Amino acid sequence: MDRGGCQMSGGGGGGGGPGPGPGLGPDRAGMITLEDLESFSEDQLSDSGNGSLEEEGETMEEDEDQDRLLHYWQDVARGHQVEVSQDMAEPIQQLTSNNQGRSHREAVPFTLLGRKDKCGELLYEKRHYEKGHWACITMREDTYEQSICYGFMRIMRYICQQNSSGDYLGMTLPIVTVVRTDQDRSVISHDVTVAYYLPAEHQAQPPRPHDPGIAVELWPAAVVYSRPFGGPTNEATIMDQISAMAELLDSAALCVHDSFIVAGYTNPAHSNRQNEIWFLERR
Known part of the structure; x- marks a missing residue:
């Protein structure tokens, strides 16, 4: 697995992740x-x-x-x-x-730097995320939805005791996926990275995953432009959201142009899913 391909920096690394062969089975x-x-x-x-x-x-x-x-x-x-x-x-x-019975999950922490509204509607927010440890796995399936499903299920096993601590680690939100496109933002890669932010109590000493396809990485601090959207996440909707966000941003040229993040806050099968598209500011 390309250890650099998971980071919240938009940096490349498309083809190194485990495909549908060894390790998935x-x-x-x-x-x-x-x-x-x-x-x-x-x-x-x-x-x-x-x-x-x-x-x-x-x-x-x-x-x-x-x-x-x-x-x-x-x-x-x-x-x-x-x-x-x-x-x-x-x-x-x-x-x-x-x-069961918990009303919320631990949120990935960030600092709000600003927001842009139009007629009372939020267009996007500018946020700063501190560096932190994420567990991530890169999948290559036939569709984006398949990749996030299979990736999340392997991450779930890591959360549920298949780690060096032997303990349940706890859920955080959002679960993010890193998607990559060509230079023209017209074609989405089949290599999709699914990532889970470790809860605060595990940030200093992250438990090691039993699954060799999962890497725990220290992602660098990042400035993110975030725009909410609802509904399903597939190749078509993601490309539409990327195009819409690029048109809204005054500083789109300052962002990474071929790597983006989809942040998911609700179940993929839910009829009113809550998602965000993230553009990453160049460092």
Whole structure:
């Protein structure tokens, strides 16, 4: 994997990431994120049995909960033409049990430098992000959506104990993807980097991932121009958002012109997704 290709600096590194061959194999997974799990009601998550507190009964109930959650993910993923493998049952269960009832996630910290509005509508914000550790993986799939799905699921395993600390690390938002285009911004590369910002408690000593395809990198500080948009994220909508942002920016020439970031705040299957397109100011 091209260790330089993940950084929040827009710098190249397209072809070095793991493709759909070695390292991906049978553990590809589906296009579900945290919000899907939180849509469960207590009735859906609880067993309809007698609720025995004996050790054997508890084990059976935990196994049944895992099966229900896995089947739910598989059902939703099937609608997106992806599969969730059986070995995702434990990470799904961990993510659910650690996040139920939480109203928010830790946000990636930034300083607002300015904003531009028109008739009361936000056009874009200018932000400063401090340097920080991100876990990232570069994927190359047939579509952008497939790449972010498979990449996020591998990142999720890292979050859910498949790391050197053996602990659940906690969720942060947004999950970002780095997309690259040609010089004319007319063609998007199939190499997509999915990245997760480590929570504050893990920034000083980031746990190492078990997955060799995931790199934990110290991304440099960056100035970002951010514009919100809703709806799905695919090649067409991303290119439209890049074009729209370029027209709005007074200083577009000062930004990296062939590498951009899509920041996602909600589940990709949600009907009213909350996203941002980020332009990176040249350093």
